[in-house]
Amino acid sequence: MLASLETDFVRTSRPLYSHLVTLLESAIARGDLPSGARVPPERTLAGRLKISRTTVVSAYRELESRGLLRGYVGRGTFVCAPPEPEGTPFAWRGKIAAAALRTSDSTLRDVVRHASDPRMLSLAAGEPAIDFFPNDAFQEAVAHVLRNDPASAWRHGPTEGQPEFRHAISDRYGVPRERVLILGGAQQGLDLLARCLIDPGDAVIVDRPGYLGAIQSFRAAGAKLIGWDVAAGDVDELEDLLVRYRPKLVYTNPTFQNPTGITMPIRIRRELLTLAQRYRVPIVEDATYHDLYFNEPAPPTLRELDGHNLVIHLNSFSKVLAPGLRLGWIAAAPSIVEQIAIMKQRLDPHTQNLVQFAMARLIRQGAFDAHLKRIRAEHARRSGLMLAALQRHVPAGALRFARPQGGLYVWCRLEPGMSATALLERALAAGVAFVAGPAFYPDPAGDSQLRLCFTSVLPSALDAGVRKLAGAIEHMRSSPALTA
Amino acid sequence: MLASLETDFVRTSRPLYSHLVTLLESAIARGDLPSGARVPPERTLAGRLKISRTTVVSAYRELESRGLLRGYVGRGTFVCAPPEPEGTPFAWRGKIAAAALRTSDSTLRDVVRHASDPRMLSLAAGEPAIDFFPNDAFQEAVAHVLRNDPASAWRHGPTEGQPEFRHAISDRYGVPRERVLILGGAQQGLDLLARCLIDPGDAVIVDRPGYLGAIQSFRAAGAKLIGWDVAAGDVDELEDLLVRYRPKLVYTNPTFQNPTGITMPIRIRRELLTLAQRYRVPIVEDATYHDLYFNEPAPPTLRELDGHNLVIHLNSFSKVLAPGLRLGWIAAAPSIVEQIAIMKQRLDPHTQNLVQFAMARLIRQGAFDAHLKRIRAEHARRSGLMLAALQRHVPAGALRFARPQGGLYVWCRLEPGMSATALLERALAAGVAFVAGPAFYPDPAGDSQLRLCFTSVLPSALDAGVRKLAGAIEHMRSSPALTA
Missing domain, CATH: 3.90.1150.10 (Aspartate Aminotransferase, domain 1)
Structure with missing residues (x-):
């Protein structure tokens, strides 16, 4: 076997040790070095091939790490197993990240x-009720955009969203313009917030029961989830959780909540904000259903009641118009908007322009209301x-x-x-x-x-x-x- | 001070220690307990308030963790600093995740x-050239969808993409249907792949120079980036890197590369695939520019040359039609498609349907080609x-x-x-x-x-x-x- 290696080992411009790895690997594949065979001691092989012992050590270690060789102290190095034959299915399972496997x-x-x-x-x-979607108004808006300024629709747009659309939201919802950031749906916002705010091991208080997409996003970021019974709305219990777990944030969906349908009374909203201020904990308010009352409008949002700039307001057009639009927005402190924009560029440099322009037009023209x-x-x-x-x-x-x-x-x-x-x-x-x-x-x-x-x-x-x-x-x- | 605490400490239904925390906090805020003042020893306070010493210890520890108290072994516990006055801007900077701050x-x-x-x-x-965008054909396709099946456009769609669009891509590019997954742009694909495949500390080989969005996504996932000089195309160097760093994947943009414009010759493509098979390393092929030749079509994609099912092919309509569409796709082994779909649901349950249906129609009708x-x-x-x-x-x-x-x-x-x-x-x-x-x-x-x-x-x-x-x-x- 040493002889055949000597014959095969011709000098090349390739790194010597990777050349040696290939040779040994071929010898194992051909069966010249069968499973269980002892390979030459490093020093012996180095001498015969006239290369440094380090090169041989590197090659053996490489083959060991690939499971083809195994060294036993005092006994030598042995061939472990034949390599997989050509055409073996690629072992994808072993390539998946541990974090990805955690959340299935x-x-x-x-x-x-x-x-x-x-x-x-x-x-x-x-x-x-998507059968109520204003198709004609939407198509007219699309036609208007593509007639007047197709380039703005098709080229890249700002990561924070189209100014035209941010301003329409700002005016419609009473949020300062620089606090609005456009999203490709509220779920994208939850993912971004989880990645911006959560380090593995951080505690997060969530509605219990609460929105499954939020639970998934925070859990995937490695958060320890603490449930607050939102239907009971016991503020003392919440304070207890704040003190005990020192959460990184509180996530709540306070109006026509998903899944319970309940709405947090204004008194509890105020107490929640007071606690958040006292314990310096940001609140993520999911306001997705806020406009969807039947008869009586809901109490003001946490954002509207917030005197301390600690609410991150998450909203969406999925539940008031159609999930197919893939359009949502965040209202937050400008420093958070900046942070989210930097995170967003990595996974979605900007939200589709055409649908932003069209929705801006539907809002301005009153078709949305x-x-x-x-x-x-x-x-x-x-x-x-x-x-x-x-x-x-x-x-x-x-x-x-x-x-x-x-x-x-x-x-x-x-x-x-x-x-x-x-x-x-x-x-x-x-x-x-x-x-x-x-x-x-x-x-x-x-x-x-x-x-x-x-x-x-x-x-x-x-x-x-x-x-x-x-x-x-x-x-x-x-x-x-x-x-x- | 003890006396006033005794007066204020009335029994409530609230947890005793959180009640005590609030009282002490107020005393500090009012100045009754000024900065530098020594608070009563735990045992003393417990005795006076007729509560357990554990409760006092918990309360002190809580205030310590909030920076309001500081304990010195053998000397006692002291007030640290006055709390921030009401109306102080919320300290958002301290709320940002460490991982988010790493990548700015x-x-x-x-x-x-x-x-x-x-x-x-x-x-x-x-x-x-977005001024060449086929606006009329696109608008006709949108009108067609909204006329015939608006519900399919506006409701939720499958995370993997609309079957109609997946099939159109499958037929146009010669990929089995079940291997196609629709993305909201190639950047989303890079983010998903980084999250699915990379654990912090994993090595990833990338083109050097190479696409900045890929560098950002892999870096954000905690990868150690190893550059391969793609213009030199030295396969021995690549093998050396594979052996030395045992990378989790190789990312390359082999055709009309971003930023250099160079194209990897077919011989190098074949050698790259052989190495990837030998070292069991998946290749992420960014094929974004593959169809954008001037005169001579490019060599086959790595996906087309791949005999071992180890290429993840990433593609997009951003560079061949318009980035504003926000539409891309991946072709990969079904197990990877499944893994990516599970990851995708968390950040974007599905890609916008309307643009998928419209693009499917443009492909089928030949308008795309x-x-x-x-x-x-x-x-x-x-x-x-x-x-x-x-x-x-x-x-x-x-x-x-x-x-x-x-x-x-x-x-x-x-x-x-x-x-x-x-x-x-x-x-x-x-x-x-x-x-x-x-x-x-x-x-x-x-x-x-x-x-x-x-x-x-x-x-x-x-x-x-x-x-x-x-x-x-x-x-x-x-x-x-x-x-x-």
Whole structure:
């Protein structure tokens, strides 16, 4: 074997040790050096090939790190195993980052997949009445932009967003212009905030139950999640958590909350802000549903009540117009806007211009507010239809829920002993999707709860969807094994 | 002071220690406990308030962690400093994550900002001839989608992308359907790949010089960047790097490379793939410019030459159509597509549907390929115009460059002693932007180089842009202090 290496080892311009690695590797591959064979001692090989011992050591170490050789102190170095034959599938699994493997929850993806599956009645995705989308006004706005200034639509735009759109939001929502940053959806904002504000191990207080996308983003950033029972709204409990965990931030969705539908009263909002100021903790306010009241407007946002510049306000056009727009915004202190913009450039140098210009026009022309007015009435109507269907089809006592005053969801509790996760499996088989409670909890809990969206299917399909759900519940009830 | 604490300390339903923290904090704020004052020993206070010593210890520790108290072994605990008065600006700087502070390079954002600044002639941003964008065909496609199936445009879509669009790409580029994943731009793909594949400390081999967005994404994920001199294309050097650093992946932009414009010959492509297979290292191929040849089509992509399923192919419509579309795609092994989709849902549950449907239609109808044909000719023309302008206006010897055969860039070397960073400052003041060389290097280097984009301004403005640049160079030459 030494002889054949000597023959093969011709001087090249390549680094000697990588040349030697290749030769040894080929010898192993050909079987000239079978598994278990002892390779020559380093000094011997170096002498025969007239190269330095260091070169041989490097080559052996390289082959060791690749699992082809293994050294035993006092015994020598041995061939470990034959290399994989050509054509072996590339071992991708071993290439995935540890952090990526940590978070493999695919709930959000499943929700959006079901929403776009025509064979599925989806009460899962949080979608407004998209059949009310102002298509004509939108198309007119697109045509206007492409007629007047196509270059601005197609070239790069500012990372913070188009000034025209930032100003329209500033005027519509009463936020100073320099505090507005445009996003490709609120989820992008949560991801950016998590990356800007969270170091691994930081504590974050989140609504419990609360928005699953926020839970995922903060968890992926390595945060330790502390749930605050937002329905109870106990401010003393919150203070206790602030003192005990010293969180990096508080995330809350205080209006027509996802998933519970509840709204934080103005008194609690004020106390929350006082605590945040006292403990120097920023609040991330998810205001996605704030404009979606049925009759009574919601209390002012935390942003509006904030006297200390500590609220980061997150908003979106996904729930008031359409998720397909991929458009959201943040209002925050200019230093945070700057930080987020620097982070954003790395993953999305700018948000699509065309949709920004079009939305700016819909806001300026009043089409956006006219649309809001229409969907408030329609959402209230669909909420009533869903509650009536639930009362009509679901066996008495199987499901408890409160009547929502806005937002998109009915939050339900199953009768004791019934699992929402098991029910979901049954429901999907029957062609109806919802979101099971555990997705909304930062800890293992919530399997007796489920979220239904009353706006995501047409009124004509609402009744059928609820009937399928009721059928799945009846089936569970009649199979005691399933409810164990 | 003890007396007043005793008076104020009434039993509440709140946790005792957080109640005590508040009381002590107020006493400090009011000045009852001035800076430097010694607070009662824990045992004493516990006795007087009739609470456990543990509660007092917890309260003191809490105030210590907030910087209000400081304990000295054997001496007792003292008030540190008065709290900030009400209305003090919220100290946002202290809230930023360490990882976010690590990466504050804003080059990408500056580039896109200059591109959208009407007062600036930008030779910086990499933009194709957007004045050739097929506006009518695009608007027709949008109208078609909104007329036929507005719900599919506005509701959620699959995280992997709309099947219709994935299939159009699959057919156009010859990739199996299940290997295609749609992105909101190639930069999103780089961010996702960095997060999916890189653990902090992993080595990554990148083109040197190479795409700044890739350098930023990999660096932000904590990678150790190893530059491979892509222009020299020395495969032995690459093998040496593979052996020495055991990188997690190789990132390369092999065709009409950004920033150099060079194209890797097919022989080197094959050797690169052989090495990647031998060392089990995935290759991320950035193929953004592959279709942008002037006369001669480029060699096959690494994806097409890959016999071992180890290439992740990254592509985009930003350079062949318009960056404003925010649309890109990845072709990879199905297990990688799955991993990326799970990561993507967290930051962008799905890419905008409308633009996917519209682009699918432009591809199917042939409008996309017709457009490619038109811009190839136009880009070749603009490249010639820029070279002519450079020869006309720039003082002889001040700038060296090669004639590009495709892509969007002329890569220039300044005469010795001249700094591209200093020149950029001068050029921006004169109203013309470019990208200085250091942005493309993973290590501190490149200040004698700069990248000019010949497609991002109209031909009528190209000459003026180059003239301003030449003026800035002349100014630098005549101010010896600046070239020191």
